[in-house]
Amino acid sequence: MKGRKVRTPLEEDIVKDLHVGERVLLSGVIYTARDAAHKRMAETLKRGENPPFDLRGQVIYYAGPAPAPPGVPIGSIGPTTSGRMDRYTPMLLEMGLKGMIGKGRRNPEVIAAIRANGAVYFGATGGAAALLAKRVKASRVIAYEDLGPEAIYELLVEDFPLLVVADSEGNDLYEIGPGQWSSSRGERIGEDR
Amino acid sequence: MRYLDSFEVVKLVEELCIEANIRLPEDVADGLVKAKEHEQSLYGQAVLDDLLQNVEIARKEKMPLCQDCGMTVVFVDWGQEVLLVGKSLQESVDEGVRRAYLGSYLRRSVVSDPLYDRKNTGDNTPAVVHLRFVEGSEVKITVVPKGMGSENASALAMLSPGEGEEGVIDFVKDVVARKGQNACPPLVVGVGIGGNFESAPILAKRALLRPIGCRNADERYAGLEEKMLRHVNELGLGPGGYGGKVTALDVLAEFMPTHIAGLPVAVNISCNATRHAGGRLKGREL
Numbered sequence: 234m235k236g237r238k239v240r241t242p243l244e245e246d247i248v249k250d251l252h253v254g255e256r257v258l259l260s261g262v263i264y265t266a267r268d269a270a271h272k273r274m275a276e277t278l279k280r281g282e283n284p285p286f287d288l289r290g291q292v293i294y295y296a297g298p299a300p301a302p303p304g305v306p307i308g309s310i311g312p313t314t315s316g317r318m319d320r321y322t323p324m325l326l327e328m329g330l331k332g333m334i335g336k337g338r339r340n341p342e343v344i345a346a347i348r349a350n351g352a353v354y355f356g357a358t359g360g361a362a363a364l365l366a367k368r369v370k371a372s373r374v375i376a377y378e379d380l381g382p383e384a385i386y387e388l389l390v391e392d393f394p395l396l397v398v399a400d401s402e403g404n405d406l407y408e409i410g411p412g413q414w415s416s417s418r419g420e421r422i423g424e425d426r
Numbered sequence: 427m428r429y430l431d432s433f434e435v436v437k438l439v440e441e442l443c444i445e446a447n448i449r450l451p452e453d454v455a456d457g458l459v460k461a462k463e464h465e466q467s468l469y470g471q472a473v474l475d476d477l478l479q480n481v482e483i484a485r486k487e488k489m490p491l492c493q494d495c496g497m498t499v500v501f502v503d504w505g506q507e508v509l510l511v512g513k514s515l516q517e518s519v520d521e522g523v524r525r526a527y528l529g530s531y532l533r534r535s536v537v538s539d540p541l542y543d544r545k546n547t548g549d550n551t552p553a554v555v556h557l558r559f560v561e562g563s564e565v566k567i568t569v570v571p572k573g574m575g576s577e578n579a580s581a582l583a584m585l586s587p588g589e590g591e592e593g594v595i596d597f598v599k600d601v602v603a604r605k606g607q608n609a610c611p612p613l614v615v616g617v618g619i620g621g622n623f624e625s626a627p628i629l630a631k632r633a634l635l636r637p638i639g640c641r642n643a644d645e646r647y648a649g650l651e652e653k654m655l656r657h658v659n660e661l662g663l664g665p666g667g668y669g670g671k672v673t674a675l676d677v678l679a680e681f682m683p684t685h686i687a688g689l690p691v692a693v694n695i696s697c698n699a700t701r702h703a704g705g706r707l708k709g710r711e712l
Contacts, residue, residue, distance in 0.1 A: 254469070269544065299493045299533040308531050309484070309493040314575045314608045337575075337608030337667065358476040358666060359575070359610035360698040363489040381546045382493075382533050394476070396469065396668065406469075407607050410669030414467060414662030
């Protein structure tokens with residue numbers, strides 16, 4: 234897949250220049266976190282303590298990998314449904330988080346927070362977990378090991394194939410993408426978000 | 427009278443768990459190929475390319491197709507002439523699941539308590555077992571690793587009989603419109619019509635076992651499947667939910683008798699990795 238090469242940590246001017254529908258090949262360090270890790274991070278932040286990694290400029294991948302067989306960096310690792318993390322996301326964006334990788338719709342509060350904080354939401358192909366694992370070059374657990382697949386993994390990725398699905402201007406591909414293909418006009422799609 | 431040692435159930439369930447998680451059923455893989463031919467959206471085509479490559483990588487390298495190796499749903503049709511010797515059916519199925527998920531690098535995603543502890547059981551047990559006693563001396567087992575992303579997009583409606591076919595179609599369309607983009611489209615949509623509050627959802631899950639493109643034997647329901655498929659695809663959600671022509675590979679419906687006052691409809695959404703594997707055991711002479 235072709236795409237614009239982008240490195241982490243994400244710099245502000247690059248994020249501002251990423252637009253909905255653009256393909257990106259992401260390289261560098263990213264962090265996994267899903268339901269249980271978000272809950273713990275939120276509790277940590279509410280107590281006024283530091284999160285397990287400095288969020289500034291970083292990218293969180295909503296994913297919990299399959300266990301790695303011997304000799305490979307990671308097992309299958311596709312995105313999980315992002316919407317379940319919506320309740321925690323605006324707080325993390327305010328702390329400096331710049332990017333998220335997942336699948337599925339975000340609520341209006343998250344879309345607004347992405348815009349307000351100049352961040353980006355990438356879609357990875359849901360279901361392509363073995364393919365995506367091939368782009369992970371190294372991994373280690375950095376926090377919450379007791380959560381098993383829900384621990385926070387630091388991943389080193391190379392040309393991780395992504396699509397910009399919500400950008401810093403507040404555009405949302407999940408909202409605008411289906412329009413031209415829908416023949417059930419006048420119906421609201423995905424109103425329950 | 428015949429018998430089966432429970433260890434035979436353990437071994438078969440283990441094999442089927444591994445097979446289902448790494449090999450996409452032929453009909454679903456063919457469905458993705460046909461979708462690729464039909465899809466016009468560039469985003470949609472790119473998603474389908476990824477998925478077709480993923481099927482190959484998973485098969486060749488024995489990796490799970492999806493990191494979400496599901497809760498393990500196990501359908502058992504047990505021939506009533508066969509006596510199970512040894513452990514109970516649930517214990518035997520769970521032991522098979524345990525061996526597969528621990529031994530073959532499948533993700534363990536089950537928590538023991540849904541609300542408070544949410545502690546991972548560590549071996550993906552317990553499995554969800556649906557047992558039917560049937561005639562004969564054969565045991566048929568089908569393993570369905572079912573991811574939660576698509577379970578979360580599923581729903582049940584207790585319609586009024588007067589709402590009829592239109593009510594059923596509208597509900598199916600509405601369920602897909604609301605949450606379909608989250609559930610890894612192109613989807614396979616299982617619809618269970620009739621029965622009771624608890625039987626319609628199991629029927630919907632059973633519908634997902636039918637090969638894609640294979641229509642209900644009852645012509646009226648076969649026609650309904652075609653209509654529902656057309657309506658769902660007209661939503662334009664497309665592969666990945668980014669917009670496109672193929673939102674669902676198929677809509678499969680099953681029906682059963684219901685009460686004079688009811689029209690239950692359950693919609694069980696399944697993702698592009700609609701996985702299942704089946705096998706049979708013969709009872710031995712006592």
